[in-house]
Amino acid sequence: MTTKQRAWAWHRQGLDGSQLGAAAATVIANTGWLRSVGGANPYLSLFARAGLRREQVDAEVARLAVHELPVVRGCTYVVSAEDFSWALQLGREAAEVPVRVLTKLGVSRTEIDELLTAVVEQLQPGEKLDPQQLKQVLGAAVRSLGEEGKKKGASTTLPAALGILQSEGRIRRVPLNGRLDQQRYAYQYWGLAQSGLSDQQARSKIIAKYLHWTGGATIKQSQWFTAFTVAQIKTALLELKAEESGGLWMLPGDRESYESFKVPDQQQIQLLAGSDGLALLRRNAPDLLAEQDRGKSLLGEKSLALVADLPDHPIVDRGQIVGLWQYDPGRAEIVPWIFGQATTAIKQRIAQVQDYIRQDLTDFRSFSLDSPASRQKRIDALRAAQSG
Structure with a gap:
């Protein structure tokens, strides 16, 4: 990349001061979902872009202005509220992968569906239970899969069920102490409304946001982020009327914005x-x-x-x-x-x-x-x- 290309990406990521003072939900909507794996990246990302302190971010998490969700590739990102329903839609295929493992271990889809219903019944509004508490109240509805299951990363049927329910927005996972950088969770009933978008519409929506956040990306880079097929990405690019420039695909108008962009003189x-x-x-x-x-x-x-x-x-x-x-x-x-x-x-x-x-x-x-x-x-x- 050239100096200008790096500075352009820096600008589109809001690291040039353009997001200072903005709320976490606004920063995330403008510059991109924040990868969260139980570490402190979401906090530092928001401090770097907007100067937000941890308590300010935690307050937005508490009021559901932002939330950690399994989205593209089934990976967890901190997402702004405006994206919740359709962002979850992108991760539903990944949520089915553990179910296929259970099927190979002799667990029927009927048994899984019965477990889904049982979990939701236990998590009616007001209830918040961690995985151990859920296992206790669900009793025989959760099946242990023994040594063979452990070898395949599925000691019981509960984690796969929780993953499906999260991907559907029927329950949500919440940090026990309200912090994003400490991985102890409980689950609550959610009942999030569906997006109303087709899968292709959701794919086009994330590609549009992705190209905005990055300022331009290759098909291979887009594929890494989304796990979409090349054909799905090309369909989205066509629908968006994206423009190709030097191997990078940009949203309409971004190439002109890039060409007029000036690298800042002072260090940032x-x-x-x-x-x-x-x-x-x-x-x-x-x-x-x-x-x-x-x-x-x-x-x-x-x-x-x-x-x-x-x-x-x-x-x-x-x-x-x-x-x-x-x-x-x-x-x-x-x-x-x-x-x-x-x-x-x-x-x-x-x-x-x-x-x-x-x-x-x-x-x-x-x-x-x-x-x-x-x-x-x-x-x-x-x-x-x-x-x-």
Whole structure:
């Protein structure tokens, strides 16, 4: 990617200050759904774009202005309320995959449907139960699948049933303590209205949003994000009257906007999560590196130019990755590795994000099983690289 292409993606992601002060739902609608895997990415993404504190985000989660849902590819993203029903529609095929596993284990569709009904009956308005509580109240309706089931990742029939009910909007999963970065959940009755869209209309809708969020993407990148077939994507592009330019498909008018776009003169520094939409939506982190930095690596790993997903979190200036970082909770500090000069702007932003993590998050986990111990080796390597 060129400097201008990186800065354009940065702009469309709202990392240039254009979203400052906006509500979380507005930021997500404008710049993209936020990948959530039990880590802190949603919080830092919203802090970077809008300056939102954790309590502000949690308040929007509590009032259902935003919610974590299984959507494209069945993956969980934090989504704004305007997208709930049709976004869930995109994940329904993925929700059926565990059911096919149950079928191979001798579980009939009738038994699954009976379990779905039983779960909804237990979660009538006002009830909120975690998986263990649900197993207890459902009793024999939940079947244990023994050692064979464990080998196939299905120890009981309950998780598959909960997945189907979530994808249909009949129940929703809620964080027990209201936080998005700690994976302990309960389930509530929801009864979300259906979107009224056909599957193709839903596919066209997400492709339109995706091209807006990214400022343009290849068919392969669109396919990675959505898991749609090439034919489905091409149908959506045709319906949207998308325009192709240099291998990237853009919404009508975006090519003209891109051509008139000017790269900002001053540094715009952000510390982002490795799963931030800037790189994750197109899964193109290597494209965000300057040529002289593409060969860099730590711990004898492949160079950064050869990995689809970054080993650490990026420090970014107008769309270009200028360093990596991790948070060391033992010392309550960010450990950065700056590829070039540690400018005043970089130092100031590191200090701001460090204070934010200390005050709002305590630690910065990448995903649910991330821990200080599991990342200590990387923290040490970053510290050594910076001092060297």
